Amino acid sequence: MKTKNNIILIAGTLLVLAISRLLPHPYNFTPLGAIAILGATYFQSSLLKYIVPIVAFYISDLLVTNILYSSYYAGEGIIWFSSHMIWTYGAIIGITLISSWVMRSKKFKNLLGASVVGAVLFFLITNFGSWIADPIYPKTAGGLITAYVAGIPFFPSSLASTVFYSVLGYGVIEYGSIWLRKLAFSRA
Incomplete structure (x- = not known):
């Protein structure tokens, strides 16, 4: 997909998915993994593969943090970035990297595989980040295992949402893209 219209279609789809986080949804049922997978799948430019998903998710993070969760940050003004986001964005980069390889062939079965691998990678990276950053977890192997066990109840929603x-x-x-090609053909 090289045309300007296709780039707008892809970026627009990712942005709409990111903003859908503002809609009521089951806990941890978000489009994060899908945004990274789809960006890796459809953008030919290595720069766009990483930048568009990160920007889309950053915009949604700004909205979610400052609108939905504003009561948690009362009196702090606009929250532009918080330290836990480093692990989330690290997961986005990791999912994008793996999906770039898995989705070289844009087959549906590859999409399902990338979704499962992406959800597992997100689980591993973000729960590792919780272990590093949260003082509740001792900085031991047992503390790391505890952090991963604490994340297990959230994994099914993360997996389901990534696939969905x-x-x-x-x-x-x-x-x-089929519709855009037909539209371009009918104008020719």
């Missing part, structure tokens, strides 16, 4: 949003975004982009 990846399939949804894949469908929108694939069918949207």
